Amino acid sequence: MLADEVYLGLTYDGDPTGIAALTGHPEHVLTIGSCSKTYAMTGWRVGWLGGPQAVIDEVTKIHESTTACAGSVAQHAAIAALTGPQAPVEEMYDAFAERRDYVAERIDAIDGLSAPTPDGAFYAFLDVDLPGSSLDIAKRLLRERDVVLAPGDGFGEAGEGKLRLSFANSLDQLERGLDGIEAALREA
Missing domain, CATH: 3.40.640.10 (Type I PLP-dependent aspartate aminotransferase-like (Major domain))
Structure with a gap:
């Protein structure tokens, strides 16, 4: 293995x-x-x-x-x-954990958006209730909302219709991106 x-x-x-x-x-x-x-x-x-x-x-x-x-x-x-000293690593870990929690809470609060809370890493795999393929949805969110997400089909057949969000970014950028996704879902 x-x-x-x-x-x-x-x-x-x-x-x-x-x-x-x-x-x-x-x-x-x-x-x-x-x-x-x-x-x-x-x-x-x-x-x-x-x-x-x-x-x-x-x-x-x-x-x-x-x-x-x-x-x-x-x-x-x-x-x-x-x-060497692990304090910087612990600070980075704490920042990722805070962002993960923020992303999970926002996802739960947005109608038409869901994702399991990540147990590790710095990605959430979103199920977005918008029409089209993962690539179509990702392109639409990029063009219309300036939100960059990875199409889920790049991770295999089971990822079709899903999007990967990285929370290795600032809380401000995550808020902006999730606001854009929420607005797109409201207008759909």
């Missing part, structure tokens, strides 16, 4: 627990981690793979012959992120 846990540090309700700790066979789990999300190092391409040593040894052989290593600056930044 492959467990992508790059968002594990952005789990809001309860303690974050990796997949390997939840299975009766942790030796069958390869865990992918990264500095991308928790430490806001997206694009730095610093991550890790954890699992049984024999598997890691084989993966390392392939990695060494197919991929250049992360730059030294990124490696040193990752070391500083992982071993």
